[in-house]
Amino acid sequence: MGRDRMQIGEVAERTGLSLRTIRYYGEVGLVVPSARSKGGFRLYTESDVARLLLIKQMKPLGFSLEQTRDLLGVLDRLDSPGLDDAERAALTDQLDRFETAVAARCAALREQLALAEEFGARLRARRGAAVPRARA
Numbered sequence: 001m002g003r004d005r006m007q008i009g010e011v012a013e014r015t016g017l018s019l020r021t022i023r024y025y026g027e028v029g030l031v032v033p034s035a036r037s038k039g040g041f042r043l044y045t046e047s048d049v050a051r052l053l054l055i056k057q058m059k060p061l062g063f064s065l066e067q068t069r070d071l072l073g074v075l076d077r078l079d080s081p082g083l084d085d086a087e088r089a090a091l092t093d094q095l096d097r098f099e100t101a102v103a104a105r106c107a108a109l110r111e112q113l114a115l116a117e118e119f120g121a122r123l124r125a126r127r128g129a130a131v132p133r134a135r136a
Contacts, residue, residue, distance in 0.1 A: 005035060005043040015052045022052065028065055030055055030072060061105040071098050 012019050025031045026042070031051045033042035051072065058068050074094045077083070083091070 004045060006045075006049070007037075008033075008042050008044065011044045011049055011052065014049055015056060017052060017056060025052065025055060028069075030065070030069060061102060061109075063101075070094075074098070 006014075008019055008022055011017075012022060015022070017025075022031070023042075026033065031044075031048055034045045034048055035043040037043055054072070054075075055068055058071070063071070074091050078088070078091050078095070
């Protein structure tokens with residue numbers, strides 16, 4: 001098989017996603033295999049892998065499948081030739097809104113992480129301050 005096409009197992013290895021997850025993303029239309037082999041196997045390209053990695057990055061930030069689909073649509077349209085200036089400006093505005101949402105979600109995650117680290121430090125301090133009980 002040419003290096004320009006990969007079977008789902010290789011894609012799973014490269015993305016860290018399970019076969020089931022990749023198939024599910026195909027079922028819901030987030031990523032569609034670029035081709036099928038003569039035997040009916042799904043075949044993916046580097047572009048498909050990049051798309052899956054983007055989906056994987058959005059998931060821990062709490063983006064829904066619909067929001068992910070919307071962003072992928074914006075990116076696909078921005079890559080399309082022949083966009084007029086008004087379309088490009090509207091798509092860029094949408095992309096800016098996604099960037100703002102990502103920044104806000106990252107800030108919220110940093111805050112959660114700081115709270116979790118503070119909690120861990122309290123537990124460690126508590127363990128160090130615990131007085132062993134005398135046995136009777």
